[in-house]
Amino acid sequence: xxxxxxxxxxxxxxxxxxxxxxxxxxxxxxxxxxxxxxxxxxxxxxxxxxxxxxxxxxxxxxxxxxxxxxxxxxxxxxxxxxxxxxxxxxxxxxxxxxxxxxxxxxxxxxxxxxxxxxxxxxxxxxxxxxxxxxxxxxxxxxxxxxxxxxxxxxxxxxxxxxxxxxxxxxxxxxxxxxxxxxxxxxxxxxxxxxxxxxxxxxxxxxxxxxxxxxxxxxxxxxxxxxxxxxxxxxxxxxxxxxxxxxxxxxxxxxxxxxxxxxxxxxxxxxxxxxxxxxxxxxxxxxxxxxxxxxxxxxxxxxxxxxxxxxxxxxxxxxxxxxxxxxxxxxxxxxxxxxxxxxxxxxxxxxxxxxxxxxxxxxxxxxxxxxxxxxxxxxxxxxxxxxxxxxxxxxxxxxxxxxxxxxxxxxxxxxxxxxxxxxxxxxxxxxxxxxxxxxxxxxxxxxxxxxxxxxxxxxxxxxxxxxxxxxxxxxxxxxxxxxxxxxxxxxxxxxxxxxxxxxxxxxxxxxxxxxxxxxxxxxxxxxxxxxxxxxxxxxxxxxxxxxxxxxxxxxxxxxxxxxxxxxxxxxxxxxxxxxxxxxxxxxxxxxxxxxxxxxxxxxxxxxxxxxxxxxxxxxxxxxxxxxxxxxxxxxxxxxxxxxxxxxxxxxxxxxxxxxxxxxxxxxxxxxxxxxxxxxxxxxxxxxxxxxxxxxxxxxxxxxxxxxxxxxxxxxxxxxxxxxxxxxxxxxxxxxxxxxxxx
Amino acid sequence: xxxxxxxxxxxxxxxxxxxxxxxxxxxxxxxxxxxxxxxxxxxxxxxxxxxxxxxxxxxxxxxxxxxxxxxxxxxxxxxxxxxxxxxxxxxxxxxxxxxxxxxxxxxxxxxxxxxxxxxxxxxxxxxxxxxxxxxxxxxxxxxxxxxxxxxxxxxxxxxx
Numbered sequence: 081x082x083x084x085x086x087x088x089x090x091x092x093x094x095x096x097x098x099x100x101x102x103x104x105x106x107x108x109x110x111x112x113x114x115x116x117x118x119x120x121x122x123x124x125x126x127x128x129x130x131x132x133x134x135x136x137x138x139x140x141x142x143x144x145x146x147x148x149x150x151x152x153x154x155x156x157x158x159x160x161x162x163x164x165x166x167x168x169x170x171x172x173x174x175x176x177x178x179x180x181x182x183x184x185x186x187x188x189x190x191x192x193x194x195x196x197x198x199x200x201x202x203x204x205x206x207x208x209x210x211x212x213x214x215x216x217x218x219x220x221x222x223x224x225x226x227x228x229x230x231x232x233x234x235x236x237x238x239x240x241x242x243x244x245x246x247x248x249x250x251x252x253x254x255x256x257x258x259x260x261x262x263x264x265x266x267x268x269x270x271x272x273x274x275x276x277x278x279x280x281x282x283x284x285x286x287x288x289x290x291x292x293x294x295x296x297x298x299x300x301x302x303x304x305x306x307x308x309x310x311x312x313x314x315x316x317x318x319x320x321x322x323x324x325x326x327x328x329x330x331x332x333x334x335x336x337x338x339x340x341x342x343x344x345x346x347x348x349x350x351x352x353x354x355x356x357x358x359x360x361x362x363x364x365x366x367x368x369x370x371x372x373x374x375x376x377x378x379x380x381x382x383x384x385x386x387x388x389x390x391x392x393x394x395x396x397x398x399x400x401x402x403x404x405x406x407x408x409x410x411x412x413x414x415x416x417x418x419x420x421x422x423x424x425x426x427x428x429x430x431x432x433x434x435x436x437x438x439x440x441x442x443x444x445x446x447x448x449x450x451x452x453x454x455x456x457x458x459x460x461x462x463x464x465x466x467x468x469x470x471x472x473x474x475x476x477x478x479x480x481x482x483x484x485x486x487x488x489x490x491x492x493x494x495x496x497x498x499x500x501x502x503x504x505x506x507x508x509x510x511x512x513x514x515x516x517x518x519x520x521x522x523x524x525x526x527x528x529x530x531x532x533x534x535x536x537x538x539x540x541x542x543x544x545x546x547x548x549x550x551x552x553x554x555x556x557x558x559x560x561x562x563x564x565x566x567x568x569x570x571x572x573x574x575x576x577x578x579x580x581x582x583x584x585x586x587x588x589x590x591x592x593x594x595x596x597x598x599x600x601x602x603x604x605x606x607x608x609x610x611x612x613x614x615x616x617x618x619x620x621x622x623x624x625x626x627x628x629x630x631x632x633x634x635x636x637x638x639x640x641x642x643x644x645x646x647x648x649x650x651x652x653x654x655x656x657x658x659x660x661x662x663x664x665x666x667x668x669x670x671x672x673x674x675x676x677x678x679x680x681x682x683x684x685x686x687x688x689x690x691x692x693x694x695x696x697x698x699x700x701x702x703x704x705x706x707x708x709x710x711x712x713x714x715x716x717x718x719x720x721x722x723x724x725x726x727x728x729x730x731x732x733x734x735x736x737x738x739x740x741x742x743x744x745x746x747x748x749x750x751x752x753x754x755x756x757x758x759x760x761x762x763x764x765x766x767x768x769x770x771x772x773x774x775x776x777x778x779x780x781x782x783x784x785x786x787x788x789x790x791x792x793x794x795x796x797x798x799x800x801x802x803x804x805x806x807x808x809x810x811x812x813x814x815x816x817x818x819x820x821x
Numbered sequence: 822x823x824x825x826x827x828x829x830x831x832x833x834x835x836x837x838x839x840x841x842x843x844x845x846x847x848x849x850x851x852x853x854x855x856x857x858x859x860x861x862x863x864x865x866x867x868x869x870x871x872x873x874x875x876x877x878x879x880x881x882x883x884x885x886x887x888x889x890x891x892x893x894x895x896x897x898x899x900x901x902x903x904x905x906x907x908x909x910x911x912x913x914x915x916x917x918x919x920x921x922x923x924x925x926x927x928x929x930x931x932x933x934x935x936x937x938x939x940x941x942x943x944x945x946x947x948x949x950x951x952x953x954x955x956x957x958x959x960x961x962x963x964x965x966x967x968x969x970x971x972x973x974x975x976x977x978x979x980x981x
Contacts, residue, residue: 149925149962278921285926286917286933287910288861288902295860305856328827328844347851348843351867420865420873420961421927427917468866470925470962502866720921724964728924731963754959762952765965 083201117260120144120199121134124182125257127210130203131160133247137231138170141200144184145192146176147281147440148471150783151721152192154279156748158717162272163204163264166231166243173280176443176465179435186442186544188473188607189575190684191779192318193717197779205262207254214253215246265266267715267776276720281467293437293466296426298495302331303347305354305489306480306498307340307361308508309558310366312603316340320360327353330489337560341487343496346349354501363535367747370602376808377411377516380537385596390573391583394590399531403522406630408623410519411808412615413741415512415608416757421469423476423509424499427484428500434461439468444548446478450485453556453563472732474606476500476509478545479554503752508554510606511742513539513598515578515615519623527631529642532591534620538578539601540568554604568597574682581613581788584620585679586642590743603744607727613680613788614736621676621792625799634663635675635796645679647773649714651688652677654710654771656683659690670695672801676792680785686712687785689730691766691793694768695801697820700813702798704734704766707790712773714780719772726786733790741810832893834859835903838905845891848876849883852890853900861901861930865959872931872958878902882938901930904937913937916975917968924962929957945976 124130124144132140141160147153157171173182184196195557208228215233216223218241227234231243241302247253267273285291309316316338323356324333324342329349340361342353369582426437434456440446443463451461468477484498500508515538522531543566545552550566557563572579579595608614628638636656643649655661656675665673677688692706707730716722739758743751751757770786791809799805827842841856848867851885851924853859853876862885869887875887879896905911910918914931923929932955938974939946939954946954960968 149923149927151924278918279923282921282923282926283907283910283914283918286901286914286923286929287905288859288900288930289907290860292863294863297858308892346843346847347855348847361975418961419927420871420959421863422865469863469927472961499864501869620828670841716827724921724924724967729968731965732961735963753868754866759959759961761957761959762955762965762969765952765963768966782968 091744092464106307111237117258118195118198120182120184120195121202121258127203127207127258128254129182130258131164131207131254132245133540136432137242137244138172139164139166140174142174142181143196143200144176144444145196146187146439146443146465147467148441149467150725150789151279151718152187153281154277155193155717155721156196156200156274156728157280158272158277160200160204160345161352162270163201164208165228168272168277170231178443178447179462179464183444185445187439190680190783190785192226194781197717199597202260202262203258205264206258210253211243211246214250215241218246218249228251273717274719279721291467293426293468294421294499295425295440296437296466296497298426298428301347301426301495302343302491302631303350304341304343304484304496304498305350305501306355306483306504309338309474310363310505313366314363316361316768317364323360324353324356327356332487333357334487336486337562338558339486339555341498343487343491347566351501366420368602370744370746372746373413373741373744376413376514377409380514380516382596383598385598387536387594387596389592390576390579390595391591391593392497393588395592399522399590400524403524403530404630405520405522406627407518407520408619408626408807409620410517410615410619412515412618413809413814414514414603415736415740416751417472417475417509418757418759419469419471419475419505422500422502422505423480424468424497425477425481426495426497427481427483427488428495432460434485434488435464436462436481436485437464437466438477439466439471440477440481441471441474442544443545445544446481449545449551449553450482452551453482453486453553454485454489472609473512474510474544476505479508482553482555487815506752506757507749508604510543510604512608513541513578515604515612517615517619519619519626521623523627523631524754527633527641527702528639529586530587530590530625532588534582534591535596536578536612536616537596537598538581538612538615539598539605540577541557541605541607542569542571542577543606574613574650576681578612579616580611580681581616581678583682584683585645585648586639587644588642609732610680610784610787613678614791617676617678617788618792618795621678621789622795622805622807623813625674625796626805628739634640637659639664639675641679642647647675647686648679650773651686651710651712654773655688655690655708658710658769658771659708667801668802670697670801672797673801674793674796674798674800676789676796678785680781680788685714685780685785687784687789689786689789690794691790693794693797693801695816696796700816702738702811702816703764704794707734707766708769709786710771710773711782711786711789712775712780713782714777716772717779722771722772725782726770729784729786730768730790731760731765733787734766734794737791737794737809739809739810739812830890830893832848832898833895834898835900838876838952839840841890843890845889847890848886849876849878849888849890849898850885853885853898857962859900859902863927863930863934865928871928872935873928875931875934875958877934881884884936904933912978916971916978920967920971920974922964922967922971924964928958928960932960932968936975939972940979941974946972948973
């Protein structure tokens, strides 16, 4: 297997015909109706748009999903090799590319195996069937008597032909449309799916082979940097352009409204020019008042809101007076993606075509918005995915793609590489929105929850490019003729937005859950790993422990008493067993242990997490020595790849829970480098044990679901250790000390 | 960055001499990436905080975003590419691959270079020593434990 070399080798080849149309169908993109041809296949019906047999006896596999560091290309290669019956080393993956790949919208929501995986499974099964039928005609045999393995078809009487030999006899063989007729293999017959095969891209990435968009070098390429506004609302009043133009190596200063960028022959010259631009620009004193993060809950609840009941049951039934009422209020800080590498793109305007190489999650949606802003037809704009630094949601990838394209237009003919500086990334990439949650419940004397009332307040977590009614790209809002932002979409349950996982998976006979979508966004928000699920599960699972305590029941038993789904019960029991959960065990003021459960998106993976903590009461520092998780992700395509995702989610969750909050004063974002946004480092990282449940049900996605329950279990462990509860994240030493004093 | 004219510098990178032309205050990172076409050292923060740009300069773990070309002098520079290749990985690279000790891989350069300097100094570090040595190398995907395992594995392989 080459390390995705094919897409790199073809960089400079002329780009092919656009094969898929752009259509935003939000509901379809968030999930697919069972039984029907899937969203991915409906939009991309041609078989050879997914699978192509090449003359060099390899198989090119096209996916609309992007490698974000989650290992999706390897998992999809496994599925294709398995279903097609070719060797894994014959597969060459092509990631999201508007010039030649299928439109599968965004790579998000832990849905790539569900969507692209099932599309490739169906396409592969069909291609295999077609090849067998053609070989049968060639051999004068019946297809059902033939045997295919590792790309070779054999007949009982010893005739043999490779897939490629069979295909070469008829160039149109694999050019039909996808149907749902071909039956895929049964999981029991898998030999490649289910194996921990090493990632196809990692050996290159670990040895310095060109792998990232940052590594793309094109002839005559220039380097660019952007200078953003000093704060939301500021306007460019004056600019001494000449002072910047005269600097060594500068080839262009781009000024359009409040958008400013420079291009230079060398990268360090572009950075020097950006610094000069900062000195040469005079900005108005305008500012958008920012919320007081010391009172995040109060500030969020002051904003205009649209309130929707997203889940209800039993409201006509009265609640007995003989109940214990309990309530709790929670909050989560604004979060940064904090990827190690700032966003980067390469753009090239050549012969009237704009090609942008980008680590976007949505090549097709981005293409549409780029075309709008550039005033070009979609067919003359292409977006080609290349790896970037770790992606945990809607970061600056799309914004920097437009930045680069705007500069490319100003230096027509020359490719432009534009990477954001660290402060651009921290101050301008969309934040995971701050959240406020309130729960109230009633407990019957038998310890059963008989009423549940829940409210969540947050801005939309879904402000991506490609959404209807505007353009969600940073520079588009700053241009002399600006574009409007798209309004937040309405994402129905069970996917949800700020209300993702706001409806508990517990059996609650009487409940009402309200989402207060905040309409005024004082800061720029977007999708961060799990959207609202992180805040909601933190609140719900913290509160479940508070209820268990009020009922005098062990937290594990209390949860089990409210869960019927056997898969939910199984992960809870497995995590508790592995961790050595002792019912009724008391914290000693310093050491404690917490538990939490989450079924991600209510229809995705199941996870139960047990977290141990040690609290230093003097310094307020919480240490996490050990985390145990049991996960049911359905069919596991690559066990080690899945473990890597689940482990990473847990470590990231510990970091979010203990350390992370975007800081700002009332005018400006003040988290602009790593000292202003500390994350977990090696010495603080817990040991992590992951139990993967053995299932053959459809894959449920493993990219996100470990994160929300890990945060909640950590909060519960602190409460268990100290008897005090922190209801606001992050659990900083200051908050710890205040709660213990 | 001061204006200053470009000057010629001889630097030795991964065993090969190179003649490069840049201003004296150019951070080594951009010379490595753009003049020499290397991919290992990566721009992460430009502030010496994250370690993604690390290389070994004169035997020391060095943030190449924060060392000027003029200060490299005769010190030998080793980058990720100088350790091994896809076909012939260094034992550390081999062990990172075997442990799949990466997700996005953007920080891996710094992890491997920091591990190289550690193992050169201490061929058999325990878990705590590894964590201390890498504490200034930031990772966001959360592969820290895999990195520790990979370094232990490489230490064993190198001891053979």
